Amino acid sequence: MIRGEKVCLRPVRRSDLDILHDHANDVNFESEYNYFGLKRDQHLQSAFDSDGLLSTDFGTLIVTTLHDQFVGSVSYHPVRYGPGVSSLHYNIGISLAPEQRGKGYGVEAQQLLADYLFRTYPIGRVEASTDITNIPEQRALEKAGFTREGVLRRAQWRNGEFHDLVLYSKIRGE
Incomplete structure (x- = not known):
């Protein structure tokens, strides 16, 4: 478990799968920025059985x-x-x-996750992107120590159209 002042990050437990599955198919939970359409039933179960949702290819x-108390989830890829290998980042x-x-x-969750990735993997950068209209997440990333790098034009297909994303990064040692 990774403990901060307000939140903790922990591996997914089998008992979390129903909550995560329900949220994955709920546009109100995921918000307009994280909802990419319906996910197949029990998709998390097979991934959990494979690697506990923690691997170098994708982690939750x-x-x-x-x-x-459940707050949400963080992920990396x-x-x-x-x-x-030196060109790999998360x-x-x-x-x-x-x-x-x-x-x-x-x-705090994004700070903790970036710190965890830097401590665990030989990477030079952690990055995050968010919709150009998602101002609360842009503020959160900046408070978490990420630097705005620029705009990725028409980078994400969501809700029937392309969306611009703002790219943020945190470099090892920052």
């Missing part, structure tokens, strides 16, 4: 309060900017329950 951690994402937003949980 549960975000809880210090008293183990690799991105590459060239061949070879992109992170977050999904918080609507009633848990605006409390600083997302800021």
Whole structure:
């Protein structure tokens, strides 16, 4: 478990799968920025059985309060900017329950996840992207120590159209 001042990050437990599955198919939970259409039934079960939702290819951690109340989840996946191991970095994402937003949980969860990735893997950068209209997440990333790098034009297909994303990064040692 990774403990902060407000939240903890922990591996997904089997008992979390129903909650995660329900949220994965709920546009109100995922919000307009994280909803990419319906996911197949029990898709999380097979992934959990395979690697516990923690691997170098894709990882998910549960975000809880210090008293183990579910807040949401964070995830990471690799991105590459060239061949070879030294070009591997991670992109992170977050999904918080609507009633848990605006409390600083997302800021700390993203800080904790970036720190965890830097301690665990030989990477030079952690990055995150968000919709250009998602101002609360842009503020959260900046408070978490990420630097705005620029706009990725028409980079994401969601809700029947392309959307521009803002790219943020945190470099090892920052």
